Amino acid sequence: MCSPAVINDVQREFSRRRFITATTLGTAGAMIVSHSAGAQQSPVRLPKGFRTVHDLTHTFSPRLPVYPLFTPVRIRQRFDYQKDGFFANEVTFDEHTGTHMDAPLHFIAGGLSADRLPADRLIAPLAVVSIAARAAKDPDTLVTVDDLLAWEKRHGRVPPGAVVAMHSGWDMKDTSHTPGFSEEAARFLVDRRDIVGVGVDTLSLDAAVAKKFVAHLAFLGAGKYGVELLANLGAVPAAGATMILGAPKHEGASGGPVRALAVA
Amino acid sequence: MCSPAVINDVQREFSRRRFITATTLGTAGAMIVSHSAGAQQSPVRLPKGFRTVHDLTHTFSPRLPVYPLFTPVRIRQRFDYQKDGFFANEVTFDEHTGTHMDAPLHFIAGGLSADRLPADRLIAPLAVVSIAARAAKDPDTLVTVDDLLAWEKRHGRVPPGAVVAMHSGWDMKDTSHTPGFSEEAARFLVDRRDIVGVGVDTLSLDAAVAKKFVAHLAFLGAGKYGVELLANLGAVPAAGATMILGAPKHEGASGGPVRALAVA
Numbered sequence: 001m002c003s004p005a006v007i008n009d010v011q012r013e014f015s016r017r018r019f020i021t022a023t024t025l026g027t028a029g030a031m032i033v034s035h036s037a038g039a040q041q042s043p044v045r046l047p048k049g050f051r052t053v054h055d056l057t058h059t060f061s062p063r064l065p066v067y068p069l070f071t072p073v074r075i076r077q078r079f080d081y082q083k084d085g086f087f088a089n090e091v092t093f094d095e096h097t098g099t100h101m102d103a104p105l106h107f108i109a110g111g112l113s114a115d116r117l118p119a120d121r122l123i124a125p126l127a128v129v130s131i132a133a134r135a136a137k138d139p140d141t142l143v144t145v146d147d148l149l150a151w152e153k154r155h156g157r158v159p160p161g162a163v164v165a166m167h168s169g170w171d172m173k174d175t176s177h178t179p180g181f182s183e184e185a186a187r188f189l190v191d192r193r194d195i196v197g198v199g200v201d202t203l204s205l206d207a208a209v210a211k212k213f214v215a216h217l218a219f220l221g222a223g224k225y226g227v228e229l230l231a232n233l234g235a236v237p238a239a240g241a242t243m244i245l246g247a248p249k250h251e252g253a254s255g256g257p258v259r260a261l262a263v264a
Numbered sequence: 265m266c267s268p269a270v271i272n273d274v275q276r277e278f279s280r281r282r283f284i285t286a287t288t289l290g291t292a293g294a295m296i297v298s299h300s301a302g303a304q305q306s307p308v309r310l311p312k313g314f315r316t317v318h319d320l321t322h323t324f325s326p327r328l329p330v331y332p333l334f335t336p337v338r339i340r341q342r343f344d345y346q347k348d349g350f351f352a353n354e355v356t357f358d359e360h361t362g363t364h365m366d367a368p369l370h371f372i373a374g375g376l377s378a379d380r381l382p383a384d385r386l387i388a389p390l391a392v393v394s395i396a397a398r399a400a401k402d403p404d405t406l407v408t409v410d411d412l413l414a415w416e417k418r419h420g421r422v423p424p425g426a427v428v429a430m431h432s433g434w435d436m437k438d439t440s441h442t443p444g445f446s447e448e449a450a451r452f453l454v455d456r457r458d459i460v461g462v463g464v465d466t467l468s469l470d471a472a473v474a475k476k477f478v479a480h481l482a483f484l485g486a487g488k489y490g491v492e493l494l495a496n497l498g499a500v501p502a503a504g505a506t507m508i509l510g511a512p513k514h515e516g517a518s519g520g521p522v523r524a525l526a527v528a
Contacts, residue, residue, distance in 0.1 A: 090358050
């Protein structure tokens with residue numbers, strides 16, 4: 001991301017221009033934020049100007065589809081108004097259900113757990129790559145390097161520190177056929193671009209018919225995180241939005257349900 | 265918050281001033297964002313200029329103290345690399361453990377559950393009211409109306425749509441003596457100020473020695489949310505920061521663990 005020298009320059013500019021009134025809000029560009037609560041001080045960016053909050057999170061219910069092997073969330077009332085003076089549930093989930101994060105630890109022994117991801121990686125420019133038209137005809141289709149290059153031709157290079165999300169329009173229909181990232185596209189993003197994570201609107205970074213977890217291994221093996229079962233990606237601009245991830249922070253998390261928002 | 269007329273005015277101003285360059289980032293004031301994913305269109309605000317991300321979330325572990333009646337979180341490994349090709353846990357929690365939200369439903373039958381709170385209420389100006397010096401001598405002390413007025417004398421009126429957080433410096437020591445909000449302070453905030461929620465760095469909005477849930481009932485009864493067991497409030501500026509709450513979205517949630525961030 002930005003070097004400290006660039007940040008100092010912008011900070012000086014910031015101080016110098018304080019007099020400008022609040023109506024100059026909506027100018028082009030992004031503001032830069034830096035992270036206080038860890039060793040890292042890499043800057044992150046928030047967009048400025050008029051913004052809409054998109055909720056990219058499905059309501060986490062027992063009726064959501066889950067990846068094979070996992071159990072749907074269980075929500076059980078334990079306390080009630082009459083008996084206890086208040087109402088409360090107990091909740092049990094497998095970490096990789098609902099709209100959720102995959103931390104590197106999910107596939108990589110010794111990888112970063114979700115609770116140890118630096119907080120500045122949770123606020124990131126969001127690039128939405130839509131393959132929905134193709135996926136409507138072929139639910140096994142993959143995001144390719146050509147899809148990424150076509151996105152860049154329209155919107156410019158994937159911004160540093162971005163989350164790149166596949167919008168397939170899958171919509172939770174047939175869990176045995178879901179699009180995903182190709183191994184080549186995953187390697188392109190981790191080797192040739194500067195991303196913090198990736199997202200999909202399906203149950204898995206890999207297509208359901210993939211024989212191996214090639215996309216998972218490429219992304220998580222490079223220390224990136226994944227976010228699966230995102231909602232409302234079709235409503236977010238392809239470029240220019242910022243994702244804010246309310247990531248899980250339970251100890252040793254291989255992942256877990258997130259509250260995913262985008263401001264755009 | 266702002267009326268639609270005000271928003272339209274500012275939007276026009278925004279369009280008119282688009283030509284101003286990106287170096288005007290750090291001007292005074294706040295940008296306004298509006299919420300797309302629900303019936304409400306009330307604007308929310310993000311601060312602009314140079315920003316630091318503070319993580320206000322404790323790592324959610326079985327060693328965190330819990331309010332009496334609740335059970336600490338249980339994290340149980342269910343999948344492993346050798347046997348399954350990946351690692352994953354099952355997690356079970358009572359909703360009101362860890363750094364967590366109280367939705368109105370927690371105390372109010374028919375109140376809003378956490379999954380139904382409009383997403384724009386999750387991004388809010390943060391006012392931190394410190395009573396740490398007094399609490400160090402008296403762990404049963406309460407936030408009073410005078411504390412709120414003293415904060416306003418220094419920092420100006422509590423901003424519209426704010427979260428007001430008590431910083432008591434309690435630090436998870438003695439769970440039988442923890443500060444909280446007085447009933448009068450709670451009523452002042454819900455009746456005479458425009459807040460979306462409140463926060464505390466203790467286990468409860470009410471002091472541990474309180475005989476009734478007077479603060480809970482005043483806040484949640486007015487449709488406000490609470491956030492309990494916040495971390496790092498001492499590091500956040502008393503005024504000017506923005507809280508971003510990765511709130512729980514499981515169905516019918518009376519609350520649940522949050523990822524609480526502040527940009528400042």
